[in-house]
Amino acid sequence: xxxxxxxxxxxxxxxxxxxxxxxxxxxxxxxxxxxxxxxxxxxxxxxxxxxxxxxxxxxxxxxxxxxxxxxxxxxxxxxxxxxxxxxxxxxxxxxxxxxxxxxxxxxxxxxxxxxxxxxxxxxxxxxxxxxxxxxxxxxxxxxxxxxxxxxxxxxxxxxxxxxxxxxxxxxxxxxxxxxxxxxxxxxxxxxxxxxxxxxxxxxxxxxxxxxxxxxxxxxxxxxxxxxxxxxxxxxxxxxxxxxxxxxxxxxxxxxxxxxxxxxxxxxxxxxx
Numbered sequence: 001x002x003x004x005x006x007x008x009x010x011x012x013x014x015x016x017x018x019x020x021x022x023x024x025x026x027x028x029x030x031x032x033x034x035x036x037x038x039x040x041x042x043x044x045x046x047x048x049x050x051x052x053x054x055x056x057x058x059x060x061x062x063x064x065x066x067x068x069x070x071x072x073x074x075x076x077x078x079x080x081x082x083x084x085x086x087x088x089x090x091x092x093x094x095x096x097x098x099x100x101x102x103x104x105x106x107x108x109x110x111x112x113x114x115x116x117x118x119x120x121x122x123x124x125x126x127x128x129x130x131x132x133x134x135x136x137x138x139x140x141x142x143x144x145x146x147x148x149x150x151x152x153x154x155x156x157x158x159x160x161x162x163x164x165x166x167x168x169x170x171x172x173x174x175x176x177x178x179x180x181x182x183x184x185x186x187x188x189x190x191x192x193x194x195x196x197x198x199x200x201x202x203x204x205x206x207x208x209x210x211x212x213x214x215x216x217x218x219x220x221x222x223x224x225x226x227x228x229x230x231x232x233x234x235x236x237x238x239x240x241x242x243x244x245x246x247x248x249x250x251x252x253x254x255x256x257x258x259x260x261x262x263x264x265x266x267x268x269x270x271x272x
Contacts, residue, residue: 003156005038008045010160011167012037015044018171023178024242031229044170055111066122073122080119083112103169106162110155117151120144175242183238186224188261188270191235191250192216199223202237202245205271216257221270223248225260233258238270 013027016037020027032040066073087108094101121144178186183203191197192209196218199206204222227234231252236245250256261270 012041014167015171022175083115194255203239
């Protein structure tokens with residue numbers, strides 16, 4: 001459970017960091033909490049979870065199939081003893097497509113080292129005169145334990161590498177989706193303020209409030225909700241983009257009111 005929580009937190013942080021950098025911002029700007037990182041990782045890990053479950057079922061099936069016949073066990077084990085070599089070969093291809101092999105290499109390494117450890121800890125043949133046909137001595141048991149310990153350590157390190165690479169893919173995908181759909185997907189926002197907040201440009205608009213009894217002097221529209229963290233509201237103009245655009249950070253107070261607009265009709269009348 002501790003490892004799972006660590007992986008979820010690490011994935012949430014890494015994907016948020018990649019997303020922020022792709023948007024031309026910094027992850028620390030949004031003051032995300034531990035729970036925020038954990039929640040941001042859940043949805044994106046559905047597919048990897050299913051793939052891991054499928055791999056576990058395949059491994060269990062392989063083990064059962066090889067265990068049914070000693071000769072079959074020996075043939076499979078001899079072939080899998082060198083399963084750690086293909087991941088090393090992938091390192092030579094890394095310069096061709098770093099983004100792709102950043103994910104493939106650690107995944108291939110995890111599978112390769114686990115298969116190698118499995119093959120090298122399976123008896124190739126029964127030892128002559130051994131009771132029960134196992135012939136496993138205390139020295140051999142310790143050797144197998146050390147091999148599995150080293151394999152699991154390497155697998156955990158490779159897991160964090162793979163998680164970081166996959167988080168980068170997810171984060172950059174989220175950033176591209178956000179940049180492409182700022183005007184249509186993000187909630188529309190109207191801000192009322194007692195004083196002029198100097199919100200200008202990018203499709204945003206403002207006007208002075210004419211009502212005499214109004215507590216607010218300025219109205220800003222053509223804005224989209226980017227993020228909320230505590231008392232901070234992050235808004236961007238409707239035509240915002242990572243290359244050029246401003247993120248305004250508003251502190252909630254008695255001199256400020258934020259309204260959220262739903263429906264296409266409300267969006268169409270924002271700056272009218």
